[in-house]
Amino acid sequence: MDDMDDHSTTPPSHPAPPLAPKADKDTVRRHNLSLVLRAVHDESALSRAGAAARTGLTRAAVSSLADQLIRAGFLTESGKSFSGQAGRPGTMLTPARTGAAGAGVEVNVDYVSVCVVDLAGTDRVRLTEHLDNRSEPAAGVLARAARFAARALDSAAEQGLHPVGVELALPGLVSQGAVRQAPNLGWNQVEAEEMFSRALLLLRPNSPSLPVGSDNEANLAALAELWFGGPDRRVDHFLYLTGEIGVGGALVVGGELLRGAHGFAGEIGHVVVDPDGPECRCGSRGCLEQYAGQLALLRSAGLDENAGIPGVTELERRARAGDERALGAxxxxxxxxxxxxxxxxxxxxxxxxxxxGIYRTLMPWLAPAAEHELTRRTVSGLWAPENGRLRASSLAGDAARGAAARVVRRVLADPLAYG
Amino acid sequence: MDDMDDHSTTPPSHPAPPLAPKADKDTVRRHNLSLVLRAVHDESALSRAGAAARTGLTRAAVSSLADQLIRAGFLTESGKSFSGQAGRPGTMLTPARTGAAGAGVEVNVDYVSVCVVDLAGTDRVRLTEHLDNRSEPAAGVLARAARFAARALDSAAEQGLHPVGVELALPGLVSQGAVRQAPNLGWNQVEAEEMFSRALLLLRPNSPSLPVGSDNEANLAALAELWFGGPDRRVDHFLYLTGEIGVGGALVVGGELLRGAHGFAGEIGHVVVDPDGPECRCGSRGCLEQYAGQLALLRSAGLDENAGIPGVTELERRARAGDERALGAxxxxxxxxxxxxxxxxxxxxxxxxxxxGIYRTLMPWLAPAAEHELTRRTVSGLWAPENGRLRASSLAGDAARGAAARVVRRVLADPLAYG
Incomplete structure (x- = not known):
């Protein structure tokens, strides 16, 4: 469950320089390189003295490690004097804005979003296409996503960024590189990593193949919220809900995803609201998605359920204008x-x-009724609105960014493997 | 979350012999004593060679540790020859049947159950009283539970067993030694550990005061299931439901309780079935308890809802006889x-x-309908009846035994502290 580790089923194909048999000293150094790099990443910028204080390493050790990280292209140093004298007071270490990076690709029901994140965690390239992924077979959807990813990788390269891996964010039950089921896409047992990986390789025959991982999109959005939501909002134990055509969910405990026994935890969209309610694409009836998913929301507000994001924008406009039907929905x-x-x-x-997801912008009209129910129905008595426990996600909380950031965290965990 | 550690808020008052400042060697030995004792506990009986194989310690080290554990009364050795020669082939180490033990006290809505468990995990003393704990204030209920516990401690002493602590299993939200809320008992902010502890001390003025811990009863029943459910049934990741007057629940992940951010996780009895359904004592409406709790079950089968366990037995009898109303309920x-x-x-x-709880015996009539819903409504597709995922708890899965066993596990974790 530790997301600093490589969780994906595909091992990184970028070969690390083989460790010498006398690995002990090397292992310690690799570990300490990661310590320093993560310290700088977490603080955005840090002096050498600051890095020493934060890591518990000596100033001399930090200097040597930082020099190596600078030479390998993971850190840069600002305010360096013209004499080339490094490390004097006032110079700051920052994560490099070029070099190793991570790519995330969210394939959702009615959009695809690709982003490339640098070592600082900054979103540097973002491409989003709104289209209907239900109208094409899985292979076609993933091939299109790969074309899209290839374009983002080209843009990243122009900025000097070289993603060391791609992580797919997929709407459904994901395990061992495959989508076991994605009701809203009509996918069953789709070998998503392999299909995407093959398509990407064909598009970039002269580039090294990139390791491809995958996870449920709500899981990755929740991680993005955890990592980028901002220190003032930080909680380690939360339930994340994402409103899209489907309603996804993820559970975070102690700063880590709770995956369940088979990796399928968090499917709050299929909790039953009314056992005799409308049919759901999952095979059940009356699931939450049928009442609070994007289609249901648009429909009950009197809008075209297939109007997509423009429809959601129109719903928001109407709610703001006091439209009764929109407010009621x-x-x-x-x-x-x-x-x-x-x-x-x-x-x-x-x-x-x-x-x-769409709940973020619709929060002002969803929250009062939701909080009323939470207050009266939660046994602990901790959910009164003034406690502020029901929150809109930060802008950062999106699945593509979480996916890209997961790749970056692998670099942070062992930079030499990507040097 | 590690239940080998002492989780309770009250530190053990049995003073351990103070550790010498040269603690390193002592610490290692204490740790190894625990290793050997736990190995014997887990296997019920183990030769010295077997203990060495299981712990990775040398045969000589195990012998010395085992001798110390025997002298301190935590282990016994069977098949010892008359010459007093220990450790020859054929002799087996077993947990002592006398000495240190654990006591568990479940205070539920309509019964109190006390048990004393020995170092082997065996239930050695059990007292259960059916009575209505709603008719008396919390202080009275806890004083009565203490009287009852004192009797069990007397019985245990007659068998040479000396519980080193008491753990309370309470139906409601429990944290930091207090019941924050127990809707079915009408308890709010009841300092249960302190009240019980004081009452017990008054009853046993000449005995050392026993440390008292507490937890939610479903949590402790789930641990009993985990620890004593039997190796063939063992799963590390499960949801435990206990049907009583209330419906309690607990989540176990990787062999440990998932407690939630405030210790209140698992309250499945208050998940909403029908938002406009009957009022629940928790302040909400239409909670699961109102449909599947003991009172609702008896009532809808045409029995007196306050008939208690005899009522449940009658319900079972009627179901077995094919009574339409019982089967329908x-x-x-x-x-x-x-x-x-x-x-x-x-x-x-x-x-x-x-x-x-009562679901265990009623399982044959509850399971078919429950499995039908689970099969069609679970997204993962893993819940068809033939997968056997919906199970009756073992007989061992009761809260008082889980509570007592938690105390025993503290002894196993550091026997010298109780020597």
Whole structure:
């Protein structure tokens, strides 16, 4: 469950220089290189003295490690004097803005979003296409996503950034590189990593093949929220909900994803609201998605359910203008969300519930009804609105960025493997 | 979350012999004593050679450690020859049947159960009283539980067993030694550990005061299932449900309780079935308890809802005899359980759901309807009845035994502290 480790099933293909048999000293140095790099990453900028204080290493050790990280292109030093004298007071170490990076590709029901994140965690390239992925077979969708990713990799290269891996964010049950089921895409047993990887290789015959990993999109959005949500909002134990055509979810405990026994935890979109309610694409009836998913929301507000993000924008505009039907649809969805969330809170006792996807912008109209239900239905009595536990996700909380950042964290965990 | 550690808020008052400042060697030996004792405990009986193989310690070290554990009364050796020659082939180490032990006290809505467990994990003393704990204030209930515990301690002493601590299993939200809320008992902010402890001390003025810990009863029942459920049934990732007057729940992940951010996780009894359903004592409406709790089950089968365990026995008898109303009540409750469980499974993705309390005996009539709902409503497709994921708890899965065993595990973790 440690996301500093490489969780993906595909091992990195970038060969690390082989460790000498006298590995002990090398192992320690590799570990310490990671310590220093992560310290600088976490603080955005750090003096050598600051890095020593933060890591517990001596000033001399930090200097030698920092020099190596600078030479290998992972760190840069600002304010260096003209004489080339490094490390004097006032110079700051920062993560390099070029070199190793991570790429994330979110393939969702009605959009694909690719982003490249640098070693500082900054979103440097972003491409998003709104299109209907339900109208094409999985192989076609993944080949298109690969074309899109290839374009983003070209843009990244122009900026001097070289992603060392790609992580796919997929809407459904993901395990061992495959989508076991994605009801809203109609996917079953789709070998997503392999299909994407092959398509990308064909598009870039002269580039080294990139390791490809994958995870559920809500899991990766939750990690993005955890890593980039900002220190003032930071909680380590939360339930993340993402409103899209599907409603995804993820559980974070002690700063790590709770994956479940088979990697399928977090599917809050298929919690039953009404056992005799409308059919759901998952095969059940009356799932939360049928009441609070994007299609249901648009439909009950009197909009075209297939209007996509422009439809959501129109819904927001109408709510802002006081349109009764829009407000009613949002209040109903908020109430249903609140009822289902109260159950999840009673079961899981998180510190917060974070709403992402389309819920982020619709929060002002969803939250009052949702909080009313949470307050009265949560046994612990901790969920009164003034406690601020129901939150909109930060802008950073998106799955593509979480996916790209996971790749970057592998670099941070062992920079030499990518040097 | 490690239940080999002392989790309770009250430190053990049995003073351990103070560690010498040259603690290093002592610390290692204490650790190894625990290793050997736990190995024997886990296997029930082990030769010295077997203990060496299992712990990775040398045969000589194991012999010395075993001798010390025998002298201190934690182990016994069977098949010892008359010459007093120890450790020859054929002799077996077993946990002592006398000496250090653990006591567990479950205070539930309509019963109190006390048990004393020895170092082998065997239930050696058990007292259960059926009575209505709703008719008396918390202080009275806890004083009565203490009287009852004192009797069990007397019985244990007659068998040469000396519990080194008491753990309370309480139906409600428990944290830091207090019951924050127990809707079915009408308890709010009850300092249960302190009240029980004081009452017990008054009853045993000449005995050393015993450290008292506490936890939610479903948590402790789930641990009992985990520890004593038997190797063939063992799963590390499960949802435990206990049907009583309330419906309690617990989540176990990787062999440890998932407690939530505030220790209140697992409250599946208050997941909403129908937002406009009957009022629940927790302040919400339409909670699972109102459909599948003991009172609701008895009532809908046409029995007196306050008939208690004899009522449940009568319900079972009627179901066995084919009584339509009893069968209908059980099928309805099973369906509702299945619907709520499908949501919990979608969220949490356990390997199994274990039903305890009154559900254990009522399982044959609850399971078909529950499994029908689980099969069609669980996204992963892993919950068809033939997969055997919905299970009755073992007989061992009760809260008092889990509570007592938690105390024993503290002894196993550091026997010298209790020597």
């Amino acid at each position: 949002l209040a109903d969805a908020g109430r249903t969300l609140g009822i289902v969330l109260s159950g999840a809170v009673n079961l899981f006792d998180p510190d917060a519930v974070v709403l992402g | 059980l099928a309805d409750a099973g369906r509702t359980l299945g619907i709520v469980l499908s949501g919990a499974v979608n969220l949490f993705d356990p390997d199994a759901v274990v039903l305890g």
